[in-house]
Amino acid sequence: MAILGRNALLLLLLVCCISVCLAVRGRGEEEEVEEEHQGGKGGLFMLEKPKQVLKSEGGEFKVFRGFRRGRTATPMHIGFINMEPSTLFIPQYIDSSLILFVRRGEMRIGWIYKDDLVEKQLKIGDVYRIPPGSAFYIVNTGRGQRLQIICSIDRTESLGGGIFQSFFIGGGTNLHSVLAGFDIRNLATAFNVSEEELTAILERPKGGPFIYMRNPDQARRWADLMKLNHEEMRAEIARDENDDEDSVRDEEQTTMWSWRKLLNAFIGIENKKKRISAVKAPDSYNLYERGPDFRNNYGWSVAVSEHDYSPLRSSGIGVYLVNLTAGSMMAPHLNPTATEYGVVLRGSGSIQVVFPNGTSAMNAKVQEGDVFWIPRYYPFCQIASRSGPMEFFGYTTSSRRNRPQFLAGRSSILQTMAGEEMAMALDISLKRYNRFRGSQKEEIILPELLTRPETTTEPEIIRKWGEIRRE
Numbered sequence: 001m002a003i004l005g006r007n008a009l010l011l012l013l014l015v016c017c018i019s020v021c022l023a024v025r026g027r028g029e030e031e032e033v034e035e036e037h038q039g040g041k042g043g044l045f046m047l048e049k050p051k052q053v054l055k056s057e058g059g060e061f062k063v064f065r066g067f068r069r070g071r072t073a074t075p076m077h078i079g080f081i082n083m084e085p086s087t088l089f090i091p092q093y094i095d096s097s098l099i100l101f102v103r104r105g106e107m108r109i110g111w112i113y114k115d116d117l118v119e120k121q122l123k124i125g126d127v128y129r130i131p132p133g134s135a136f137y138i139v140n141t142g143r144g145q146r147l148q149i150i151c152s153i154d155r156t157e158s159l160g161g162g163i164f165q166s167f168f169i170g171g172g173t174n175l176h177s178v179l180a181g182f183d184i185r186n187l188a189t190a191f192n193v194s195e196e197e198l199t200a201i202l203e204r205p206k207g208g209p210f211i212y213m214r215n216p217d218q219a220r221r222w223a224d225l226m227k228l229n230h231e232e233m234r235a236e237i238a239r240d241e242n243d244d245e246d247s248v249r250d251e252e253q254t255t256m257w258s259w260r261k262l263l264n265a266f267i268g269i270e271n272k273k274k275r276i277s278a279v280k281a282p283d284s285y286n287l288y289e290r291g292p293d294f295r296n297n298y299g300w301s302v303a304v305s306e307h308d309y310s311p312l313r314s315s316g317i318g319v320y321l322v323n324l325t326a327g328s329m330m331a332p333h334l335n336p337t338a339t340e341y342g343v344v345l346r347g348s349g350s351i352q353v354v355f356p357n358g359t360s361a362m363n364a365k366v367q368e369g370d371v372f373w374i375p376r377y378y379p380f381c382q383i384a385s386r387s388g389p390m391e392f393f394g395y396t397t398s399s400r401r402n403r404p405q406f407l408a409g410r411s412s413i414l415q416t417m418a419g420e421e422m423a424m425a426l427d428i429s430l431k432r433y434n435r436f437r438g439s440q441k442e443e444i445i446l447p448e449l450l451t452r453p454e455t456t457t458e459p460e461i462i463r464k465w466g467e468i469r470r471e
């Protein structure tokens with residue numbers, strides 16, 4: 001192996017980079033250029049017409065694309081991965097980070113963490129982050145059970161051109177392995193196997209991105225091929241270039257080191273067995289096991305920030321889950337620091353969004369599977385239909401503690417601004433203002449109004465509030 005010198009190594013890296021670039025451009029051209037979007041038929045802030053990005057017999061990956069509207073760009077796409085029982089989502093890496101939420105079923109995820117393969121068993125309610133450029137695979141381990149995963153796809157890290165770019169380590173029908181761009185002889189040298197064996201491995205599997213597993217160890221075999229990471233290779237090249245300026249004395253050592261690192265990164269032949277347990281996989285975080293942050297008779301909510309689950313910090317994304325009882329409402333509020341995405345997990349209801357100038361932007365009926373987004377600063381509320389509870393899950397574009405500002409209810413800013421100034425601003429007497437703001441005894445999650453009291457209705461106040469802000 002040592003005979004493969006520094007130049008050959010550089011050449012190998014170069015070829016690899018070219019092949020990665022080609023893969024990206026090839027995909028990019030298929031994507032629609034259209035970015036502007038008027039929102040779905042259901043409303044301005046509904047994400048509709050999911051695009052199927054990957055599909056084969058064993059499963060599918062579809063994505064609700066975020067879009068740009070005026071100057072409001074949505075930094076995230078929302079993906080749904082569905083896998084049949086006993087299937088494998090073959091090893092690949094993606095040019096964006098994924099924050100997975102296991103909605104149904106159970107799974108095992110394997111990925112490269114600190115140069116080691118780590119595996120983690122995940123169950124319903126678990127949240128888990130895969131960093132960009134990290135090769136991973138997913139196995140549906142639920143017996144006879146379908147696996148459903150919701151994930152955020154962070155577009156700020158992407159190479160551009162499309163929704164995201166998958167780099168498959170293995171080939172398959174209609175999938176081109178990133179390795180296919182290499183000269184077969186160099187590659188065989190790199191893997192220290194014969195060309196025949198390499199060809200045989202790269203041509204498998206034939207089933208596309210989601211394949212049925214004949215034996216559970218198959219995933220591990222694939223794992224051997226997945227230690228290829230373009231970030232690492234770029235870093236490696238940069239390091240080699242810098243080293244050129246150093247004295248030649250170190251050259252041999254550097255070359256040896258680079259080579260060993262690369263070889264390790266490619267396959268890690270030596271401690272293949274040990275690797276699985278060598279490094280502890282980062283923990284997952286279960287949304288259902290953690291007690292709610294807020295709970296009353298009308299529902300509960302949980303918000304997970306980087307303080308609860310540190311991997312979120314790297315993505316700058318938060319996660320939340322809300323359950324409203326039939327007819328209840330999440331009080332009108334706005335997010336001062338984040339844009340929010342939501343997926344209806346169960347039940348049905350409506351989402352109301354108000355422009356910052358106080359006019360209605362959307363009043364949409366939603367049901368299970370619908371995806372919506374709410375721009376930062378826009379006041380909104382979610383209301384469960386009377387027929388049953390509504391559960392929704394989602395992401396926010398900040399991993400810090402999100403402090404929503406409530407516009408109604410006992411903890412609203414109308415309570416905080418309890419003085420005459422607010423009454424004057426709303427052009428009502430202080431007495432009336434006090435009666436108005438004191439009439440709702442609940443906070444955050446509010447009960448259904450069965451008979452409407454005769455005071456000014458909330459939407460009216462919000463509209464007035466908007467008018468004031470517009471000044």
Ligand SMILES: *[C@@H]1O[C@H](CO)[C@@H](O)[C@H](O)[C@H]1NC(C)=O
Nearest residue numbers: 001002191192193263269270
């Ligand atoms: C390559 O494979 C041969 C035969 O299996 C082995 O003896 C040799 O040590 C391997 N070389 C490296 C660098 O792994």
Ligand SMILES: *[C@@H]1O[C@H](CO)[C@@H](O)[C@H](O)[C@H]1NC(C)=O
Nearest residue numbers: 288323324325326389390391
């Ligand atoms: C949500 O609340 C309803 C009752 O309103 C309850 O039946 C359901 O189990 C709750 N969902 C979760 C996930 O706790």
Ligand SMILES: *[C@@H]1O[C@H](CO)[C@@H](O)[C@H](O)[C@H]1NC(C)=O
Nearest residue numbers: 355356357358359360361470
């Ligand atoms: C409020 O803002 C929206 C979006 O910017 C705009 O379409 C609408 O015309 C505005 N309405 C008023 C009354 O200013």
